[in-house]
Amino acid sequence: MTAAAFPPALLDALKALLGDRVSTSESDRAQHGRDQSRHEMHMPDAVCRVLSTEEVAGIVKLCAAHSVPIVPFGAGSSLEGALIPLHGGVSVDLTGMNQILDVRAEDLDVTVQAGVTRKQLNAYLRDTGLFFPVDPGADATIGGMAATRASGTNAVRYGTMRENVVSLTVVLADGRIIKTRSRAKKSSAGYDLTAVFVGSEGTLGIITEVTVRLYGIPEVMAAAICAFPSVDAAVDTVIQTIQMGLPISRMELLDDRTIEAVNAYSKLDLPVTPTLFFEFAGSQSSVDEQAEIVEELAKGEGATNWKWSKDADERAKLWQARHDVHWAIRAQNPGKVGFGTDVCVPISALADVLRETRRDTAQHSFSTTLVGHVGDGNFHLGMQIDPEDPDELNQALKVYDRMVERTLAAGGTCTGEHGVGIGKMKYMRAEHGDAIDVMHLIKNALDPKNILNPGKVLPA
Incomplete structure (x- = not known):
C-alpha cells in the first residue's frame, strides 16, 4: 500500500x-x-x-x-x-501496554499486558521468590514471545513459550475480543485455542494479554564452563547429560569463532576452542552432584579448563557474555550484514547435523559462527556477508538451504525459536506437507480479508 x-x-x-x-x-x-x-x-x-x-x-x-x-x-x-x-x-x-495485571503467587501464574518485557516482569517478581524462566536473550515483550513461540537458554529445563503460556486475550480480525482458555491446571473442554495463537506471529489475531506460568527461584544456582577439543566432543557430552536425566538449567555451545568474538567484546580470556556453558540449579547438594557428574562426563570427552562458580556476579557476567554473542559477532565483522538463522533437531541427530553444517561453511570465505541451545537440539548459524557482494549472499542462501534440508531429513524443524516470518516460509511445505493446507483453512476462517500480518508464515 x-x-x-x-x-x-x-x-x-x-x-x-x-x-x-x-x-x-x-x-x-x-x-x-x-x-x-x-x-x-x-x-x-x-x-x-x-x-x-x-x-x-x-x-x-x-x-x-x-x-x-x-x-x-x-x-x-x-x-x-x-x-x-x-x-x-x-x-x-503494543509497547505502551506494559502493565502487570495480576500476580497469583499461590497459583504460580501471572497475567500481563502484551508489552511487558521479560526483564520488567522478573524485576517485578523479585520479592515474591518467583520468576519467569523463558529467556530468548533479547529483552523481548511477553506478547511478542508468545506470538513467535520463543524459547532460549532455559528451555532445556523449563520449556518454551508453548509450555509456559496458560491463556491469552486476543483481538480477532473483525475486532472481537476472546480469551483462549481458563487458568485451570488442565482442561479437556474444547479446542486448544491457546496453542493455535502461540506461534501465529500476528497472522490469526493480535495478542493483547498473556497469562504465563511462574516458578520458584532455586535455592542455589551455579555456572560452569569448559573447553573441548572439538564440537563433536562437546555435543557428545550434552547427549550423555540429557540421557542421564540430569535436571540441567542451561547448556550452551559456542564454537571457536564465537569464543574469539566473545573474548574481544566481553573482555574475557577463554580458550579459543569449542566451549560449553552450563547452569545448575536446585538444592546445595543437588547442584554439587550435578556439577560433579557433568565434569566427569566432560573430561571423559577431553574437556579442559573446567571452571564453575556459585557467585551471582560471576554467573551474571558469564551469561551476559553469552547473551551478547550477536553484538560480539557484529563487532568482529564491521561493514558486514549478519545472516542468522536457527534449526532444531532430535538430540540424537545433533552431532551429525552440526558436523555437516560446519563442513559446508568451511568451503566459503565469509565468516561463520555456530551457537546452540544444544540441550534441546537447537542451534544457530550466523554468516557475516558483504552487502555489496551478491555472490556471497547466494552462497549463504545455498548453505542455509542445505542446512534446513539435512535438518528436515533428520526429523527436525526449520525454526526452533526464531519463528517463520518471511525468511522461513519457503521451507514450510517441505516440513509440514499437506498440513499447510489445514493451516490455510484456519487462516482463511479467522482472517478472511487477509489483513492480519499478510505475507507471513504460510507460503502461498
Missing part, C-alpha cells in the same frame, strides 16, 4: 480514536518497518501506539472496514522479518 492509497478517512478515524498516538512521521514509520533480521525494510503507512485491548479492537474494526493490513509491533527484536509491514498499512505498537 502506498501513502496515496491509504484511506484518508481511516487516518482521520484512527486519530479520533487515539489522538496524537497516531503517527505518520517518516522516522516512526522507519522504526516500525524493520527488525533485527537481514530482510529489507518496508514502512507502514501509520503507527498506532495503543494502551488497551479495547483500543486494539477499535483499530482492527476500522482497518477491517477499509481492508487495510495490520501488523503488531513489540520490542522489534524479531530475527525473521515477522513484524515488517510488507504491504504497508498500520503498525500497532
